[in-house]
Each structure stands twice: as C-alpha cells, then as structure tokens.
Amino acid sequence: MSTxxxxxxxxxxxxxxxxxxxxxxxxxxxxxxxMARRTTGARYAALGVIGEHGGxxxxxxxxxxxxxAARIGSLPAGKGVLGTLIxxxxxxxxxxxxxxxxxxGFPPHHPVMETFLGVPVRVGNSVYGNLxxxxxEGGFTEEDETQVLALAAIAxxxxxxxxxxxxxxxxxxxxxxxxxxxxxxxxxxQDLFALGLGLQALAATLDEPEAVAKLDxxxxxxxxxxxxxxxxxxxxxxxxxxxxxxxxxxxxxxxRLAAGRDVDLQLSIGELGELPPDxxxxxxxxxxxxLSNALRHGRPDTVTLQVDRRDSILTLRIEDDGxxxxxxxxxxxxxxxxxxxxxxxxxxxxxxxxxxxxxTRLLALLRI
Ligand SMILES: Nc1ncnc2c1ncn2[C@@H]1O[C@H](COP(=O)(O)OP(=O)(O)O)[C@@H](O)[C@H]1O
Ligand SMILES: [Mg+2]
Numbered sequence: 001m002s003t004x005x006x007x008x009x010x011x012x013x014x015x016x017x018x019x020x021x022x023x024x025x026x027x028x029x030x031x032x033x034x035m036a037r038r039t040t041g042a043r044y045a046a047l048g049v050i051g052e053h054g055g056x057x058x059x060x061x062x063x064x065x066x067x068x069a070a071r072i073g074s075l076p077a078g079k080g081v082l083g084t085l086i087x088x089x090x091x092x093x094x095x096x097x098x099x100x101x102x103x104x105g106f107p108p109h110h111p112v113m114e115t116f117l118g119v120p121v122r123v124g125n126s127v128y129g130n131l132x133x134x135x136x137e138g139g140f141t142e143e144d145e146t147q148v149l150a151l152a153a154i155a156x157x158x159x160x161x162x163x164x165x166x167x168x169x170x171x172x173x174x175x176x177x178x179x180x181x182x183x184x185x186x187x188x189x190q191d192l193f194a195l196g197l198g199l200q201a202l203a204a205t206l207d208e209p210e211a212v213a214k215l216d217x218x219x220x221x222x223x224x225x226x227x228x229x230x231x232x233x234x235x236x237x238x239x240x241x242x243x244x245x246x247x248x249x250x251x252x253x254x255x256r257l258a259a260g261r262d263v264d265l266q267l268s269i270g271e272l273g274e275l276p277p278d279x280x281x282x283x284x285x286x287x288x289x290x291l292s293n294a295l296r297h298g299r300p301d302t303v304t305l306q307v308d309r310r311d312s313i314l315t316l317r318i319e320d321d322g323x324x325x326x327x328x329x330x331x332x333x334x335x336x337x338x339x340x341x342x343x344x345x346x347x348x349x350x351x352x353x354x355x356x357x358x359x360t361r362l363l364a365l366l367r368i
Pocket of ligand 1 (some may be wrong): 299320330332334335337
C-alpha cells in the first residue's frame with residue numbers, strides 16, 4: 001500500500017509551524033487566516049472571534065483590501081450563516097452560500113461570495129471563534145475541511161498559549177505565579193502534548209518521506225516548546241525557594257526534568273553553604289541544560305548529577321550512559337554555548353567529553 005505524495009499535508013505542517021511560532025494573539029489570528037487561505041486555495045479567509053453576547057467581537061480577514069473594506073463599512077456581526085456556525089459549532093461546507101436556509105445575503109459593496117467553508121476554533125473546552133473560507137474554484141472538498149479542522153485545532157492551542165503569554169507579561173510582577181504555572185501545565189502543555197501524539201499517529205500512517213520528515217520536525221519543535229514551557233513553570237515556582245535552599249533546588253530541578261522518563265536519576269549534592277545568587281543561577285541553569293541534553297539527545301538508562309563545593313569552587317558533574325556525540329562535529333546549539341559562557345563568566349570553565357556510543361561526561365567549574 002502506498003500513499004500518494006501528499007503535498008497538502010506538507011503545506012499543513014508548514015502552516016502549523018507558522019501559526020505556532022507567532023509571538024502574540026494578533027499575529028496568531030492573522031497567520032491562521034493567511035495559512036487557511038493558502039492551504040485551501042480560497043480567495044477570502046477570515047476568523048471571527050465570538051464575543052460575550054454571542055455575536056462577533058473581532059473579525060480578522062484577508063482577501064479584501066482596505067478601500068473595499070471601508071466601502072462595506074462595519075465588520076460582520078455574526079448573522080446569517082456565520083450566526084448558524086456560532087450557535088451550532090460544527091463545520092459547514094457549501095457550494096453556494098446563498099442556498100443555505102439561514103443565508104441573509106451580503107451588504108452593499110461586499111463581494112458576492114459563493115463557495116463556503118466554516119469551522120469552529122476551540123480553545124480548551126469552549127468555542128473561541130470560527131474560521132471562514134470563501135470562493136475556492138470548484139468548491140471546497142472534504143480534504144479541505146479536514147485540513148482546516150486540523151489548522152483550527154493548532155490555532156486553538158496557539159491562541160491559548162498566546163493568551164497565557166499576554167497574561168504572563170502583565171502579571172510578571174504579581175504574586176500569582178503558582179496559579180499561572182498550573183494553568184500552563186494543565187492547559188497548554190496537555191494540549192500541545194495531545195497535538196504531538198496526533199501528529200505522530202498521522203506520521204505513522206504515511207509513506208511519503210517528505211511529509212513524514214516535516215511531521216517529525218513539527219513534533220520535535222513541539223517537544224522543544226513543551227520543554228521551554230516546563231522550564232518556565234520551573235522558574236515561576238522556584239524563584240523564591242531557590243535562594244533559601246540551594247540543595248533542594250538542584251534536586252527538584254533534576255527530578256522535574258526526569259519525571260515521566262524511564263531513566264535512573266542519581267543525585268549527589270554536597271553541602272553548598274551560602275552561594276551568591278548569580279552563581280547559584282548560573283549553576284542551576286548549567287545543570288538543567290546539561291541534564292536536559294542528556295535526557296533528550298542521549299536517551300540514557302542512567303544519568304548522574306553531582307554538585308560539590310570546595311572553598312571557592314563549585315563543581316557540577318553531569319554524566320549519562322546514552323548515545324553520546326562527537327563534540328567537534330555536533331551541530332552547536334545555544335545550549336552548549338550558553339553553558340560555556342556562564343561558567344566562563346564566573347572565571348571557571350566547561351569541559352565536555354563524549355563520543356558516539358560512549359555516553360557523555362560534562363564538568364563545569366564555577367568560581368564563587
Ligand atoms: N548528553 C548528550 N548526549 C547526546 N548528544 C548530545 C548531548 N549533549 C549535547 N548533544 C549534542 O550536541 C548538540 C548541541 O547541544 P545544544 O547546544 O544543547 O543544542 P540543542 O540541545 O538545542 O540541540 C545536540 O543537538 C546533540 O546533538
Ligand atoms: Mg540543549
């Protein structure tokens with residue numbers, strides 16, 4: 001059995017990556033609309049945000065230029081077929097929108113649109129808005145519907161992420177870090193995780209290598225986003241307790257990273273005494289990056305974190321018996337460079353010893 005080359009799937013994965021990468025809510029909405037139009041080949045696309053009173057509180061669109069929009073006047077209020085979709089959030093696909101019993105026609109100066117595809121955009125359990133597409137030559141297909149539904153699911157996760165980010169920015173100085181951390185953990189991370197599983201399941205059904213590779217990339221990217229969010233939660237939760245109790249901070253950080261993984265985590269954390277906050281931050285971040293690399297890239301059976309202090313030298317040893325790598329040729333990401341920089345900033349240094357198949361040993365010396 002072989003699947004025909006599925007270029008539209010590649011398009012979808014690219015669209016997903018574009019939507020997920022947007023920094024704020026506005027950008028998520030407009031990218032979703034643009035990607036929905038590109039993926040389907042529709043002439044017009046829009047996303048209507050449902051307001052408190054059941055109408056549309058916002059309407060983001062492409063395909064109609066500003067002069068034309070000015071002539072039409074007000075944005076759609078959510079009547080007609082748009083209203084149907086608001087009351088009953090299930091996909092609607094029509095060859096002639098005017099044939100739909102709820103159709104109310106178009107206002108003056110509005111282009112007359114024929115073919116129509118509308119799907120709900122959910123954020124968590126509630127309907128956030130609807131994605132509308134109009135005027136695709138030959139009409140929208142069932143495949144378009146599936147693609148736009150997938151895009152809507154991705155948009156939903158990206159919207160909830162963007163909303164949380166906005167709240168985080170606003171609340172950065174307020175004492176409710178624990179609740180935000182819980183929201184991210186229970187909401188966004190679970191959504192992204194489910195999305196990743198869905199993409200993996202989809203990849204398993206395909207033969208087209210290009211599509212599978214793109215999906216794998218998307219899944220890797222999702223894993224990175226999840227790891228970033230987990231770190232963010234860790235930062236939110238540990239800010240206060242870290243200072244008072246550095247040994248516990250190393251232990252909690254390591255346990256959190258290893259949670260849910262089939263790995264034997266061995267910790268040996270000596271007496272650390274009092275550490276200057278910036279050295280402690282550097283040490284925690286180096287240990288976290290090294291452990292995260294070991295777990296993600298090495299996939300080891302055992303990983304060890306050893307932290308010791310002797311006079312004015314703090315020593316971190318992170319060892320794993322995983323895949324190993326060649327430090328002279330490995331693609332150098334931010335991680336290794338950042339660890340090196342942090343160690344150097346204290347007047348210390350970083351040593352990495354590894355080769356393929358032989359695990360990895362990383363030693364960081366920090367000067368206190
Ligand atoms: N403990 C490890 N086991 C196996 N490979 C590793 C390990 N640490 C680092 N690497 C390799 O070194 C590369 C660079 O790591 P890093 O700079 O942290 O970037 P990133 O983690 O973003 O890929 C990784 O992509 C990986 O190939
Ligand atoms: Mg890394």
